[in-house]
Amino acid sequence: MEKQIMDFTVIIEQDEDGIYVASVPEIQGCHTQGKTLEEVLERIKEAIEVCLESDAEEVIPMRFIGIQKVQVKRPQLA
Numbered sequence: 001m002e003k004q005i006m007d008f009t010v011i012i013e014q015d016e017d018g019i020y021v022a023s024v025p026e027i028q029g030c031h032t033q034g035k036t037l038e039e040v041l042e043r044i045k046e047a048i049e050v051c052l053e054s055d056a057e058e059v060i061p062m063r064f065i066g067i068q069k070v071q072v073k074r075p076q077l078a
Helices: 037-054
Strands: 011-014 020-023 031-034
Touching: 011 037, 020 037, 031 037
Parallel strands: none
Antiparallel strands: 011 020, 020 031
């Protein structure tokens, strides 16, 4: 059986310890981490494959539009 090529948007952030964290918004719970960008990209591809194999529902990638930072004021705690 031939494998279908699918494109997914991957969000990559860096935590306070310098570790890269990657997640796929289209697939709930699909995320991983790595010490380098190369490592996290390799791992997220593996994570996507595992998520697709185990997901009972069909996953349809969304069209990427963009990323925007939004600033809000945090309420004061009493």
